[in-house]
Amino acid sequence: MTTAHPSRPIVVFANFLSDLAVDLDEGQILMEWAQQAPRKAWLLRPGDVLVSPVPLGPEFLRYVCDLTRTTPETVTVVTVPPAGAVPLARAVEEAGLGEHVRTLAGDRGAALLPTALDASVIAFARRTGLAVHPYPTVEAAEDALKMTMLLNTKAGFRETVEPLGMRLPAGRLCRRPATEGVVRELLGEYGSVVVKPDRSAGGHGMRFISRDDVRGGVFPALDAIGGPEGIWVVEECLDVAESVSIQLEVTPSGTHALFSGAMRTAHGSFTGYASPLPPSCAHVADELEEWGKALGRHLAAHGYAGPFGLDGLVDAHGVLYANESNIRRTATTTPHAMVTRLTTDSANPHPAWSVGKGWAQRSLGFEEALARLQASRLAFDPERGEGVVLYADAPLDGRSWRYAVVGTTTEDVEAREAALADVLAFERR
Structure with missing residues (x-):
C-alpha cells in the first residue's frame, strides 16, 4: 500500500467494501463508495491488474490510458459481480474468480495493492499465494492489522493520539445506552456537540446536536443511533x-x-x-x-x-x-498519485489541484462530457500539466460528476472549477 508504484506488477484490489472504515452492516453507503472504484485505473501500468466491484466504461479506460500513455491491451480489468454487503475478497471467491485473479497475478509475479488492509485481504492473499504490497510477507501485513483496525475507529484514535501530544476537542466515549446522558452533560458545558459512531468515514453517521434540539427532554437527532452495544464518541462541536x-x-x-x-x-x-x-x-x-x-x-x-x-x-x-x-488509501490518495503522474514531465511539475463533485442539469454520457471540456479548452493538457480530469468515469445517473482540476496556483484551480460548472451546466447547490 504505497504511493510509489512498485517495481513489479500489482493487483490493484479496489476493496471499498471493507469493514475497516465502516461496519459491513452499513451496506448502502459502502456500495455507494464502491462506485468510485474506476478511479483506481489511474494507478495501472503495463502488466497490472485491476479487480473492481463495478465495471469500467470502455471510453473511460481509453481516456485513462491515453493520458497515462499506457497501451490498453497491457492492463487487465476484472469486474466482480455484485454480492451484497460483503468484502470484495469474498465476492471474488463467490463469483468463482479467485483462481483467475491468482493466475493473472502469478503469471506476472504481482502483489496485491488493497484500498484497505483488512482481514479478508490477508485471507485472500494466503489463498492465492500473493504478497500484500509493501509488506515483505503476508505475516508482516497481518501483524499490522490490529493497529490498522484500531486507528480507523474514533475511540482508538482518541486514546492513541492524545499521549502523542495532539490537541483534541473535549469529548467522551460511551456505549449507546449512555449516549443521551453524555450528550446532556456536554451540552451543559458547550452550546452544541457532535455524536460519532466509533467506526465511520467521510462523515457518515455523524449527528450534530445543539441545546435547541433537546428542548423538553426530547432527543430526535439520536433516534437513528444504532444497537445497544456500539461505542460512540460525543465531542464538543467546535x-x-x-x-x-x-x-x-x-x-x-x-x-x-x-x-x-x-x-x-x-x-x-x-x-x-x-x-x-x-x-x-x-x-x-x-x-x-x-x-x-x-x-x-x-x-x-x-x-x-x-x-x-x-x-x-x-x-x-x-x-x-x-x-x-x-490508516488506508483515502479519497485523495489516488487523485494525488494521478496528478503527480500526469504532471511530472509537464511544464507544471508542482501543481495546485482539487477534487470535487457537481450535478449536471441533465444526464451526460462520458464522451459528451469530455467533448464539452475539449471544446471549451478545459480538458487536461499533458504538455502544460493543467486542466480538468474526469477521474472517476461516468456516474450511473449521468449527472453526479466527480472531477479533478489541476492548475498552477490555487486561484487558477478555482477559476477552472467555476468554468467547469458552466461548461457541464452544474446545478447551484
Whole structure:
C-alpha cells in the first residue's frame, strides 16, 4: 500500500467494501463508495491488474490510458459481480474468480495493492499465494492489522493520539445506552456537540446536536443511533473555520509527508479537497505535519507500512485540533498519485489541484462530457500539466460528476472549477 508504484506488477484490489472504515452492516453507503472504484485505473501500468466491484466504461479506460500513455491491451480489468454487503475478497471467491485473479497475478509475479488492509485481504492473499504490497510477507501485513483496525475507529484514535501530544476537542466515549446522558452533560458545558459512531468515514453517521434540539427532554437527532452495544464518541462541536488533512507514508526510511490541503465538507461529510492548504490556514501546516509524523512513528512501531491520513479542524481562533485518522488509501490518495503522474514531465511539475463533485442539469454520457471540456479548452493538457480530469468515469445517473482540476496556483484551480460548472451546466447547490 504505497504511493510509489512498485517495481513489479500489482493487483490493484479496489476493496471499498471493507469493514475497516465502516461496519459491513452499513451496506448502502459502502456500495455507494464502491462506485468510485474506476478511479483506481489511474494507478495501472503495463502488466497490472485491476479487480473492481463495478465495471469500467470502455471510453473511460481509453481516456485513462491515453493520458497515462499506457497501451490498453497491457492492463487487465476484472469486474466482480455484485454480492451484497460483503468484502470484495469474498465476492471474488463467490463469483468463482479467485483462481483467475491468482493466475493473472502469478503469471506476472504481482502483489496485491488493497484500498484497505483488512482481514479478508490477508485471507485472500494466503489463498492465492500473493504478497500484500509493501509488506515483505503476508505475516508482516497481518501483524499490522490490529493497529490498522484500531486507528480507523474514533475511540482508538482518541486514546492513541492524545499521549502523542495532539490537541483534541473535549469529548467522551460511551456505549449507546449512555449516549443521551453524555450528550446532556456536554451540552451543559458547550452550546452544541457532535455524536460519532466509533467506526465511520467521510462523515457518515455523524449527528450534530445543539441545546435547541433537546428542548423538553426530547432527543430526535439520536433516534437513528444504532444497537445497544456500539461505542460512540460525543465531542464538543467546535466553531470550525477549516477542515484540513495531511497525507503521509510510512516507509523503511521513516514517515514522509506527501501533501496537505483543505477538505470541503457539508454537515461534516466529505465533498471535496483542495491542495495545497489555503492562506487562511497555512499557519497550521508545521503543527499538522509534526502530528502526522508522530502518528507515523507510532504506526511503524506496530508494523504498519504505506500511506495514511490525519484529519484536523481549525477553529475560528486559528487553533488546530486533531479529528481522526484514516490508516488506508483515502479519497485523495489516488487523485494525488494521478496528478503527480500526469504532471511530472509537464511544464507544471508542482501543481495546485482539487477534487470535487457537481450535478449536471441533465444526464451526460462520458464522451459528451469530455467533448464539452475539449471544446471549451478545459480538458487536461499533458504538455502544460493543467486542466480538468474526469477521474472517476461516468456516474450511473449521468449527472453526479466527480472531477479533478489541476492548475498552477490555487486561484487558477478555482477559476477552472467555476468554468467547469458552466461548461457541464452544474446545478447551484
